[in-house]
Amino acid sequence: MDAFIHTFFDIGEMLKVFPTLLTEGLKNTLFIAVLAALLGLVIGMVLAMMLLSRSWFLKFPARLYVDIFRGLPAILTISLVGLGLPAADIRPFGRSPIGYAVLAVALISAAYCAEIFRSGIQSVNDGQMQAGRSLGMTYLQTMRKIVVPQGVRNVLPALTNRFIIDIKESSLVYLLGLTVGQRELYFIAHQQQAISYNSSALVAAGICYLMMTVPLTYLVNAWDRRLREGRRSLKLKPATRLSEV
Amino acid sequence: MATTSMQRPDMSLTDGAAIRLRDIRKSFGSIEVLKGVSLDIAPQEVVCIIGPSGSGKSTLLKCINLLQPPSSGTIIVNGVELTAPKADVNKARSTVGMVFQHFNLFPHVDILQNVAMALTTVKRMPKREAERIARMQLERLELGALIHKRPADISGGQQQRVAIARALAMEPEVMLFDEATSALDPELVKGVLDVMKELAHSGMTMVVVTHEMGFAREVADRVVFMDDGVIAEQGVAREVLTAPRSPRLQEFLSQVL
Ligand SMILES: Nc1ncnc2c1ncn2[C@@H]1O[C@H](COP(=O)(O)OP(=O)(O)OP(=O)(O)O)[C@@H](O)[C@H]1O
Numbered sequence: 283m284d285a286f287i288h289t290f291f292d293i294g295e296m297l298k299v300f301p302t303l304l305t306e307g308l309k310n311t312l313f314i315a316v317l318a319a320l321l322g323l324v325i326g327m328v329l330a331m332m333l334l335s336r337s338w339f340l341k342f343p344a345r346l347y348v349d350i351f352r353g354l355p356a357i358l359t360i361s362l363v364g365l366g367l368p369a370a371d372i373r374p375f376g377r378s379p380i381g382y383a384v385l386a387v388a389l390i391s392a393a394y395c396a397e398i399f400r401s402g403i404q405s406v407n408d409g410q411m412q413a414g415r416s417l418g419m420t421y422l423q424t425m426r427k428i429v430v431p432q433g434v435r436n437v438l439p440a441l442t443n444r445f446i447i448d449i450k451e452s453s454l455v456y457l458l459g460l461t462v463g464q465r466e467l468y469f470i471a472h473q474q475q476a477i478s479y480n481s482s483a484l485v486a487a488g489i490c491y492l493m494m495t496v497p498l499t500y501l502v503n504a505w506d507r508r509l510r511e512g513r514r515s516l517k518l519k520p521a522t523r524l525s526e527v
Numbered sequence: 528m529a530t531t532s533m534q535r536p537d538m539s540l541t542d543g544a545a546i547r548l549r550d551i552r553k554s555f556g557s558i559e560v561l562k563g564v565s566l567d568i569a570p571q572e573v574v575c576i577i578g579p580s581g582s583g584k585s586t587l588l589k590c591i592n593l594l595q596p597p598s599s600g601t602i603i604v605n606g607v608e609l610t611a612p613k614a615d616v617n618k619a620r621s622t623v624g625m626v627f628q629h630f631n632l633f634p635h636v637d638i639l640q641n642v643a644m645a646l647t648t649v650k651r652m653p654k655r656e657a658e659r660i661a662r663m664q665l666e667r668l669e670l671g672a673l674i675h676k677r678p679a680d681i682s683g684g685q686q687q688r689v690a691i692a693r694a695l696a697m698e699p700e701v702m703l704f705d706e707a708t709s710a711l712d713p714e715l716v717k718g719v720l721d722v723m724k725e726l727a728h729s730g731m732t733m734v735v736v737t738h739e740m741g742f743a744r745e746v747a748d749r750v751v752f753m754d755d756g757v758i759a760e761q762g763v764a765r766e767v768l769t770a771p772r773s774p775r776l777q778e779f780l781s782q783v784l
């Protein structure tokens with residue numbers, strides 16, 4: 283029992299890494315996750331539009347992309363992008379691995395965001411598109427001003443869930459060999475553990491992840507509940523009863 | 528030369544008719560829903576379309592502004608042939624207002640923006656100008672007090688009148704109504720029908736799909752009875768409704784009256 287506590291909960295070991303975790307790791311983890319998530323949202327929205335298009339030329343490549351990046355293990359995609367691209371002399375981000383790390387996580391995130399957006403947009407009543415078009419708005423104008431804002435609102439919980447996964451997946455970029463200053467939470471803990479043969483640093487990093495992911499999880503649940511209740515109370519009102527079906 | 532002249536309104540195309548439908552056919556998959564419908568509607572005319580459920584009334588109405596492109600046939604609205612390959616459908620649609628059974632207001636913006644949105648996006652009006660016109664239109668329909676509410680927070684009758692205001696703000700030359708009152712609670716129907724009557728008296732060209740036979744008798748210049756994808760009978764409202772000739776219309780009227 284003592285060995286267990288010593289291995290995982292050695293306060294001294296934890297205190298040794300906490301400053302680095304908080305000043306360097308947290309910052310870099312959030313940098314990778316937030317940037318990747320934003321990029322993923324943008325690419326994902328474009329992909330969703332392509333998936334919803336009637337044109338085979340737009341739909342097929344998007345479908346292919348989504349199926350591939352959702353189907354591969356994240357660690358494989360990150361290796362392909364972060365180790366593969368520079369090795370093939372494709373170096374949009376020079377030698378710094380952090381750019382490749384962001385890109386890799388973003389490419390994965392985009393595939394999931396595309397499906398989330400697609401389902402959100404498809405959940406919007408067809409009458410909304412008809413109303414927009416009947417006023418003379420183009421397909422894209424109606425999408426941008428009417429359908430997408432409603433669709434996105436319906437999938438905010440799912441998108442936040444995806445962001446939680448982005449945070450966790452950012453740990454996989456450790457295999458790109460980050461240098462001091464670029465290290466994210468896991469990498470710092472991993473290095474410390476390799477030195478001390480003690481897992482308390484990993485537990486410390488875990489606590490940092492949980493501080494971000496657990497509140498977000500509760501936010502998602504609350505959000506989801508509110509959206510659900512909002513929809514239900516609308517249904518009960520006679521005025522909108524039929525427009526909701 | 529042909530393409531540019533097609534864009535310009537040319538009322539001689541239709542001998543002055545506001546809407547001309549010629550042999551409209553529409554199939555969904557292998558099911559033919561419209562089986563050759565031809566109809567001319569004069570400017571300022573009010574035409575009511577009646578008929579049993581599934582007879583193709585909504586589909587025909589949606590063909591007029593190409594929300595449902597017909598499988599074949601010719602549609603000319605306000606002198607513009609919409610079925611021509613190069614027709615500017617968006618521009619033509621902005622001159623045809625449509626009111627839906629389920630209102631289809633935009634739930635994510637307030638009433639004022641519901642009305643102003645198409646003015647800024649389609650007519651490219653500055654926001655202030657669009658909002659001024661939207662406000663005026665809403666006040667005209669006695670909805671001025673609701674402009675900052677969301678659609679979900681007003682009654683169905685009010686929602687439908689907002690939908691009418693939204694269409695009218697575009698200054699359409701033709702208005703299409705698809706069972707505008709059939710989703711409303713009975714006590715809210717009259718308010719919407721009153722607005723439609725007023726609109727008819729002001730000289731608007733209207734095509735009204737309705738189950739309100741009282742409205743048809745009182746307001747319509749002409750009643751068109753659709754059955755199984757064709758126009759089975761049509762004529763002056765009073766005659767069609769009181770002295771139907773075809774057995775199908777007799778049967779239909781005996782059921783709804
Ligand atoms: N988008 C669609 N896809 C497939 N079938 C359709 C579609 N829209 C309409 N239909 C079919 O076309 C037929 C005519 O429909 P339509 O809505 O025009 O009838 P309607 O006369 O308006 O009936 P109601 O009085 O019930 O509104 C129906 O059988 C319907 O199932």
Ligand SMILES: [Mg+2]
Nearest residue numbers: 584585586706
């Ligand atoms: Mg219908």
